[in-house]
Amino acid sequence: MNCNKYLDLISARLDGQLTVQEDADLTAHLQTCPACRAIAKDMDGLHSALAAVGEVDVPPELSQTVLSKIRAEKRPNRRRTLRQLSALAACLVLCVTAWYVSLPDLNSDPQVLSDAWNTASAGQTVPSAVRYVAEDPKFKSLPLSIDAYSLSKTDSAFVPSAHLLDSADGLTRFLAQFPADDLSLAENTYDESFFLTNRLLAVVVQESSSSITHTVSELTEDSLTILRDTSVPGDNDHPRWLMLIPTQLAGPERTLTVELIDQ
């Protein structure tokens, strides 16, 4: 007799998940099958034993430690949250044209950029916007999460950029361009095991005065949109930002679009 399907029913009955018909079927089967009857008895005992494990009390320092870290991140020149990033005034010295010009440079380091980004092109059809498009059959989606790091130095020759990193070594090389900043947290977070099933989208923008605000206006499964607003005063203590956005692999072919739009 094929008892395999009854294993699910025996288990689901413990959780009150059986329909009336399923319950009747299982009851009838158990009357004729000593093996499943024994399993049902074992699982019933297991269910009780697990209930007896119970919950342990939380060490009081858990939330306090997190709060301390959150408050420390609020201080200048530390890793910042995107909520703060979007609220901060951020300044970009370079204009949209500079972003266009930057594309050849962006593609100049194949060790950092994936093949997908080597085919990236500016979205000429979008006025006052810059668009990078990555097409990757392994690309699945952007999660609704993002890490932001404030970087310490500005560079007059800086151009904003977007990169899709596909290995821990690639991330290390990418982060090496910011030698003045401690980015070990990023390096430790996104290690070799991360890249087995994920890639990392890295976007860098620069702010060096207090007349422009960057806002991440949209992060969906397949697009990231950053608004550059010159109408909102900001501050100038976070001259450059690095955003790291993990993406999952595997799934249908998708197009990833990263846009920087002037308002």
Next chain:
Amino acid sequence: MTEQELVTRAKAGDDEAFAQLMRDNEKRIYNLTLRMTGNPEDAMDLAQEAFLNAWRGLKFFQGDSAFSTWVYRLASNACIDHLRRKKRRQDISAPMPTDEEDDSQPDIPDDRFRPDRELERRELRRAVIRGLEQLSDEHRQVLVMRELNGLSYQEIADVLDLEAGTVKSRIARARNSLRKILVESGNFSIPPSS
């Protein structure tokens, strides 16, 4: 104040509101990370990581699910990532079969549960905890969520992005795996002939 109100305040930068959200969720989160790792220090680190990631990603929390579900998912993902890294460090390469691959019939049990004769309640509790630690990460994850954290099948499906039917099947196989571990460790005994 409701969870939604706390989330709104936290999104606006109110860390006290976020602290309340942490207090409301920390027990379930910590128990998840503790039972997934079996190590209080790792559990503390991972619970903190989950809450920090929640704070950092709060702007992008759209409210499609409850905050409690969202942060629970972050914690669950943190645990799986941690265990994966740990396994790589320990060079443990033998993969555990997934429940979808396990099409074999349930073994005929040669043992039976006898708490009255074999074990004190405390001993059984310890045996179950040890058994949990021997399960595959995938099986331990669903059992902790269901049996210890009390999540419904649908909540587990939401957290793990699975179909409810898959959750049901995975829990059944996880229970059966744990049962077999307890049989092998002598915590289930041979049934009387009948």
